[in-house]
Amino acid sequence: MKLHVGLPNLPNNDVLYRALDDILASHRLTNNGPYVRKLEAAITETLGVKHAVAVCNATIGLQIVAKALGLTGEVIMPAWTFVATAHAMEWIGLKPIFCDVSASHSIMPSRIERLVNDNTSAILGVHLWGNPCLCRTLEFIARLHEVKLFFDAAHAFGCSYTGRRVGNFGDAEVFSLHATKCINSFEGGIITTNDDELADACRRMRNFGFVNFDDVQSFGTNGKMSEIHAAMGLAMLDQFSQVVDANKANFVLYVEYLESLPGIYILKPNAHEDHNYQYVVVEVDQAAAGVSRDAILAYLHENNVIARRYFYPGIHRLPMYVPSRALPMTERLAERVLVLPTGPSVSGNDIERVCSLIKEALCK
Numbered sequence: 001m002k003l004h005v006g007l008p009n010l011p012n013n014d015v016l017y018r019a020l021d022d023i024l025a026s027h028r029l030t031n032n033g034p035y036v037r038k039l040e041a042a043i044t045e046t047l048g049v050k051h052a053v054a055v056c057n058a059t060i061g062l063q064i065v066a067k068a069l070g071l072t073g074e075v076i077m078p079a080w081t082f083v084a085t086a087h088a089m090e091w092i093g094l095k096p097i098f099c100d101v102s103a104s105h106s107i108m109p110s111r112i113e114r115l116v117n118d119n120t121s122a123i124l125g126v127h128l129w130g131n132p133c134l135c136r137t138l139e140f141i142a143r144l145h146e147v148k149l150f151f152d153a154a155h156a157f158g159c160s161y162t163g164r165r166v167g168n169f170g171d172a173e174v175f176s177l178h179a180t181k182c183i184n185s186f187e188g189g190i191i192t193t194n195d196d197e198l199a200d201a202c203r204r205m206r207n208f209g210f211v212n213f214d215d216v217q218s219f220g221t222n223g224k225m226s227e228i229h230a231a232m233g234l235a236m237l238d239q240f241s242q243v244v245d246a247n248k249a250n251f252v253l254y255v256e257y258l259e260s261l262p263g264i265y266i267l268k269p270n271a272h273e274d275h276n277y278q279y280v281v282v283e284v285d286q287a288a289a290g291v292s293r294d295a296i297l298a299y300l301h302e303n304n305v306i307a308r309r310y311f312y313p314g315i316h317r318l319p320m321y322v323p324s325r326a327l328p329m330t331e332r333l334a335e336r337v338l339v340l341p342t343g344p345s346v347s348g349n350d351i352e353r354v355c356s357l358i359k360e361a362l363c364k
């Protein structure tokens, strides 16, 4: 049996089947129906944010926010992220300007200052692995340079920064509810903001620019979430705390097994903040481990553990983005990071097996 990174968490089947019956009986399948509105209300409540706008995925969500903010020219962002962050901007004619990250894997505020110029319209931070950026510092820099600030919060549902839930920082934030995320709606995304006008613009733009039945007030796209997607999101939201508990227990076990291994460092979230523990991220220091990250990865794959080297090689090294300046920390992480399987379906025995395989790989 293969162990995957990102095996979807599943809801209570009966809850979902009942919702499907209800949706079919109502004939309301999409276009801001009651399940979408209920999901949005539940998320505003959970995150303590004023507005949540459900969309079909986070990639489209990022584009809608960028359009609603009226961005032009350049957007400063990390290259150490999933390719969607940058592709979303390129696809709507904005130019990603890649900034290096710090050892915590988040965009480095001091480097942003060097990249801001007259063409910069925004900073796009990424709360990678659920670890929040230095949001307050970024808010200060954005204000100072009069540029917009938004966040790719794809990994960060339920995480907090300075005691405040992610979803409340910058002009807007965008979560992913993709199947591989800790709460999923099959596919889906959520835009959050505390700005009334921005929320209105996002709602309009996810529905072709429509306000009411036949009043098109702006350009827009089809970024709507359907009712069955929202029902899945609601069913998963009900189980969110169990998912986090299971992830956290797994994380603690991984730390226990891996901490003493030479050259294997586990990335630890800030214990004083809320976290979803949805990714178990280790860094392999080849000099200390005596073996490369890729050798460990290959050994795990040979043994049916489908660990991942997210997000190799860094977006700035992808052919469609070259030429790009060197980003030393991004390159270092791209050579070292290994993401291990977790989630409620991964047992303590599974984790023991994964860690034993890593140990064997070190001794080969």
Ligand code: T4K
Residues within 6 Å of the ligand: 004, 005, 006, 007, 008, 057, 058, 059, 060, 081, 082, 084, 085, 126, 152, 154, 155, 175, 176, 177, 178, 179, 180, 188, 189, 306, 310
């Ligand atoms: N920003 C960031 C920082 C992101 O990480 C992402 C998405 C986005 C933005 C964009 O969000 P969305 O537009 O997707 O809402 C996955 C996901 O496709 C992607 O959503 C996610 N990040 C990224 C980190 O991971 P892959 O290519 O690694 O997924 P895949 O298909 O290899 O799935 C992982 C494993 O899970 C597989 O080995 C098998 C298993 N699996 C997967 C799916 C989808 C299943 O068993 N069943 C399934 O239905 O990209």
